[in-house]
Amino acid sequence: MSTEDDVKKLCDLSKLEIPDEMIMETAKKVKDVLGLFSKLDEFTNSDFDLNTVNDLRIEKSIDSLRADTLFSVHVDNKDNKFDFKPLNSKNGFIIGPRI
Amino acid sequence: MSQLFREPANVIINRIKRGELTAEEYISVIIDRINNMDTKINSFITKNFENAIKRSREIDKKIQKGEKTGVLTGIPVGIKDNISVKGLKNTCASRMLSNYISTYDATVIEHIKSEDGIIIGKLNMDEFGMGSTSELSPYGPVRNPWNHEYVAGGSSGGSAAAVSSLQIPISLGSDTGGSIRCPASFCSVIGLKPTYGSVSRNGLISYSNSMEQIGPIARTIFDIVPILNTISGEDRMDNTTVVLKSQYRIKSLEEILSSKLRIGILSELIETSEAQIMNGIQEKIKVLEKFPFDLEDTRLGILDFAVAAYYIIAMAEASSNLSRFDNIRYGYYSNPEGYDWRSYFAKSRSLFGDEVKRRILLGSYVLSAGYFGKYYAKAQIVRSRIRNEFEKLFMKYDVLILPTMPVLPFKLGERISNPVDLYNLDLFTILANLTGFPAISIPAGFSQEGFPFGIQFIANAFDEQKLIDLAVLFEKEFDYKERFESI
Amino acid sequence: MNTKPVNEDLLKIGLEIHCQLTNLNTKLFCDCLCNYRNHLPNENTCPICLGLPGSLPLLNKRAIEFAAMICLAFKCKIPERISFYRKNYFYPDLPKNFQITQYNSYETSSIGYNGLYDFANDSSHGKDKSNINNNKPTIRITRIQLEEDPGKVTYEEDKSSVNNYTLIDYNRAGVPLVEIVTEPDFSNPSDVRIFLNEIINIFEYIGVCDPTLEGSVRCDVNVSLRNGKKVEIKNISSFKDVEKSILYEITRQKTLIMHDIAVQSETRHWDEKRKITIPARSKEEEEDYKYFPEPDIPKINLGGELFISRLKSIMHELPAERLNRYTNLFGITDHSARILVNSKRISDFFEESLKFYQSPVEVSNWIINEMLTKLNESEKHENIDKISIEKLSSSSFYPKLIATMARLVDEKSINRSKAREIFDISLRTGEDPLEIAKKLDINKISDTEQIIVLIKKIAEDQPHLSEQAKNNPNVYNFILGLIMKETKGKADPKVTLELIRETLNTSS
Incomplete structure (x- = not known):
């Protein structure tokens, strides 16, 4: 990863367009950052398992969660009425590209 | 011209509440100041002056009627442009969202409004918070108030510079890896990143949502406390917030000194900073010795891996968080008719800036099958290790001291072409984001050339009060207020 | 296929x-x-x-x-x-x-x-x-x-x-x-x-x-077939098509194997109109x-555990649990129990009926043999007022009706065919079955003389019956059947049976 072809492929997967003249620079900078990331290769402390995710999410009790009631989140007051105008719409539908 | 804009918020609030000054008078002084100053600083993306005047009149009416008003009565608050304010543009300094108007108020905005604070405008930043200089904005770079050819720091550069240049007394920024504290250090203001989970992120446009928090910026700790109290606390709109025990407050010197604070000094980090910063901070620490504190040198292990771990996690989350910007439901004006969805997405998303694009690419790379363990999972392990190290230190110390930034502000454009160099400058600030712990940057002096630098305190989770206590002491000892005369 | x-x-x-x-x-x-x-x-x-x-x-x-x-x-x-x-x-x-x-x-x-x-x-x-x-x-x-x-x-x-x-x-x-x-x-x-x-x-x-x-x-x-690669079929819009799509896929894969073509691991879509799978x-x-x-x-x-036990306490009984209760506790046959349990509405109707009369076997008989049959008939006939289980469950009248019918039969105060008749009327008019029974009772031929005439006529027409009756009590029932037919069910079966016995015994 870091050749121009790699970058193009990754752009495709990430649904990004990078102009041709920027591909080379992008590839170079991506390579630099991966160089920084490869620092972690030196981190070889014995007792960890890369097949688990040991993230720092907090834990909450199920009782702390929202009850299944209407208007529990969006209090029905005039000021807070949800007024959203989509970019392109037709008869209430939002217009999307072909699939 | 009135010099009211020099006054801190806590002084103004009292004068407005006592009827010595109307909110409208004050807001018009502030508007004048912004109009005069911001052409040089470029801290505002959207100005909300009309609404602000309207709001100030409503507050004045309340006061005339003898109604109770809130802790931010009449105070204009500037908001980083990644925090939603209903009816205002919410660009995140991205061309992707150049026309996007928020349909709702972030929880912190609701709270500010209900405490009679006034939303004065939306502030410039690095696109989506991805940067540490506030140069990566389609609205142009934010300029450092102390030298307009220099960077203000980032990504909340507009928030720090607007406060530093005496345009507004208080602003909100967001801090993912130092985005509040870095510009606070570069602009000589106070910036606080609260404990993860203590301030609602509802309405904050996510960049790296496991690490970022909204936090306040002000010129004095006396102004940090009311805004921090206003925005903190559990929110039913953010499942990751938690209930806080009590309100923060400014304690008297006696009260602060009555408990013997144990302070750990991260000397290694101080010594690896630029010489002037090292000397300045060591000097400040010497002054602390006259207080009855336990001061001790200490160190952190596995710091070598912190920057890599931070950027892996931040980019991974960013790649996912920024996926929603596909220009179908909202965004900038474009029409999907005639496009296949894949090409429409790619075309629409080409308006992200280069840095943002690279972070999306790298982020999806580190999450992809086959690399997940090598990068993301490992980064999370490093993150847990760092947190464990800090927890151990907090058994011995109440507060850790280190510089905010290892460098002084640098020239606009000077470092922009080398991302990895910039990333490495974040080492001191990302620690609080990786661990979730609260951290504050307070002004620690100026270099010979007149550039400010900050000192940073980190405390255990939900120990913001200790940061405030120490900041109060510092402010009593070293008041840089007169420096602002030069602005 | x-x-x-x-x-x-x-x-x-x-x-x-x-x-x-x-x-x-x-x-x-x-x-x-x-x-x-x-x-x-x-x-x-x-x-x-x-x-x-x-x-x-x-x-x-x-x-x-x-x-x-x-x-x-x-x-x-x-x-x-x-x-x-x-x-x-x-x-x-x-x-x-x-x-x-x-x-x-x-x-x-x-x-x-x-x-x-x-x-x-x-x-x-x-x-x-x-x-x-x-x-x-x-x-x-x-x-x-x-x-x-x-x-x-x-x-x-x-x-x-x-x-x-x-x-x-x-x-x-x-x-x-x-x-x-x-x-x-x-x-x-x-x-x-x-x-x-x-x-x-x-x-x-x-x-x-x-x-x-x-x-x-x-x-x-x-x-997958013969430990080959797994093929996923998505986009199956109705449950009816699930079986069809599997059968199609089996045929497709078999054909491939027959021609020595390896089955690819892939995702295929079910084409609802053509009833085939196509590569996704x-x-x-x-x-x-x-x-x-x-x-x-x-x-x-x-x-x-606390979460789980609390959930269990508020959770509705599962079909398997009901089936078990019906067969083991109520003694309903496995076949009948399954018919009830197979539909929650029917099973709930059954439970509701039991509240009025605790006789599970007879109540289940009434639901399965009478009520469901009626429902099926009404399904077939376009012109009559449709009765649906939803309608029947909507008020307590119908469960009570079933319970009453079961009780009437259980207590033998009425014969089954009469009961059916009452049930029909009640279902049609919404009248209380007990009232109907009373009314029908009035019309009942309790004039013993009239019945005795009939018995004697039968005995004369078929003289061998009297002889056979001595060895085979079923003959009484046979005669009862003839009389019921003659009287269009209006004769009281209990009384009639008694009369048949008496009449045949005295005549011999």
Whole structure:
């Protein structure tokens, strides 16, 4: 990863367009950052398992969660009425590209 | 011209509440100041002056009627442009969202409004918070108030510079890896990143949502406390917030000194900073010795891996968080008719800036099958290790001291072409984001050339009060207020 | 299409069933209506389910409880804590371009895992005798997970190629879905059908989902033959087509194998109109979903045994549990019990009737032999007023009616054919059966003289009867039948029988 072809492929997967003249620079900078990331290769402390995710999410009790009631989140007051105008719409539908 | 804009918020609030000054008078002084100053600083993306005047009149009416008003009565608050304010543009300094108007108020905005604070405008930043200089904005770079050819720091550069240049007394920024504290250090203001989970992120446009928090910026700790109290606390709109025990407050010197604070000094980090910063901070620490504190040198292990771990996690989350910007439901004006969805997405998303694009690419790379363990999972392990190290230190110390930034502000454009160099400058600030712990940057002096630098305190989770206590002491000892005369 | 797969094909079928928790009030992460049907497009949306910048998911507590009930129904283990993951992929119907779901590769994140479904205990197979088979497999449930439904993309014109754009409705986005994933333990397409019916029945019992709503229950299938590659079939819009799609796929794969062509591991779509499977996308495009933990949702501690026992206490009895109670406690035959349990409405009707008269066997007879027969007849006849189980369940009148009929018969105050007559009238007029019985009693021929005349006439017409009656008491009943026919059932059977005995004995 870091050749121009790699970058193009990754752009495709990430649904990004990078102009041709920027591909080379992008590839170079991506390579630099991966160089920084490869620092972690030196981190070889014995007792960890890369097949688990040991993230720092907090834990909450199920009782702390929202009850299944209407208007529990969006209090029905005039000021807070949800007024959203989509970019392109037709008869209430939002217009999307072909699939 | 009135010099009211020099006054801190806590002084103004009292004068407005006592009827010595109307909110409208004050807001018009502030508007004048912004109009005069911001052409040089470029801290505002959207100005909300009309609404602000309207709001100030409503507050004045309340006061005339003898109604109770809130802790931010009449105070204009500037908001980083990644925090939603209903009816205002919410660009995140991205061309992707150049026309996007928020349909709702972030929880912190609701709270500010209900405490009679006034939303004065939306502030410039690095696109989506991805940067540490506030140069990566389609609205142009934010300029450092102390030298307009220099960077203000980032990504909340507009928030720090607007406060530093005496345009507004208080602003909100967001801090993912130092985005509040870095510009606070570069602009000589106070910036606080609260404990993860203590301030609602509802309405904050996510960049790296496991690490970022909204936090306040002000010129004095006396102004940090009311805004921090206003925005903190559990929110039913953010499942990751938690209930806080009590309100923060400014304690008297006696009260602060009555408990013997144990302070750990991260000397290694101080010594690896630029010489002037090292000397300045060591000097400040010497002054602390006259207080009855336990001061001790200490160190952190596995710091070598912190920057890599931070950027892996931040980019991974960013790649996912920024996926929603596909220009179908909202965004900038474009029409999907005639496009296949894949090409429409790619075309629409080409308006992200280069840095943002690279972070999306790298982020999806580190999450992809086959690399997940090598990068993301490992980064999370490093993150847990760092947190464990800090927890151990907090058994011995109440507060850790280190510089905010290892460098002084640098020239606009000077470092922009080398991302990895910039990333490495974040080492001191990302620690609080990786661990979730609260951290504050307070002004620690100026270099010979007149550039400010900050000192940073980190405390255990939900120990913001200790940061405030120490900041109060510092402010009593070293008041840089007169420096602002030069602005 | 009548391929009867035999075991040497080593047919293995696995299922992924998606079920909307339609009986919730609100969506999984916001308080928009869970019932998105019958709204104007995009009317049932908010910043959260539209994925507007800055909005955060707010987890619905009851959605977790509903999902956990499904887990209990399939004997899944429920972990101490659950968590959520992001499944990252781009698609215009996904407001955030990722789906919040659960994922077990790095930890046990899903609400349920390691479940079982045992055909031996299921309530439905008795219906279809051809499927009674002692070596029915036990189906292992890999996991049950909670996730959000995407929006809906439609075209203006039927033919997709002429459309320049799509129309997107996000009303469905964020509706809670439970996904049930089985191991490939099915070896027979008809077992799949039975299993799906049973799943629908279970959903109705525990009241989490109304399977009659269009699109509320969906099923993906994977099929492999002779330990070959697994082929997934998606987009099967109706349960009826599930079996068809499997049969088609078996034929397709067999044909490939016959021609020595290797079966590719791929995803295929079911073409509803042509009733065939077609390739969905090429292999290069197989997605990498880049799962990672959802930072916006904390890990949720369910509370262990306490959570499970509380759920069990509020959970509706499962069909298998009912079946067991009906056969073991009530002594209803297995066949009858299954008919009752197979439909929650009928079974509930039965339970309701028992409240008026605690005689399970007779009450079940009335429901199965009389009421259901009536319902079936009314189904067939266009012109008469349709009676439906819904209508019958809607008031307590009908359960009470059934209970009364059972009591009348039990207490032998009435004969069965008379009872049927009363039942008919009551069903038609809504009159109290006891009143009807009284009225009919008045018309009853209790004039013994008239009956004796009839008996004597029969005895004269068929003289051998008197002789036979001495050895065979059934003759009395035979004569009773003749008299009932003659009197159109108006004769009181008890009295008549007594008279027959007397008359024949005295005449001899």
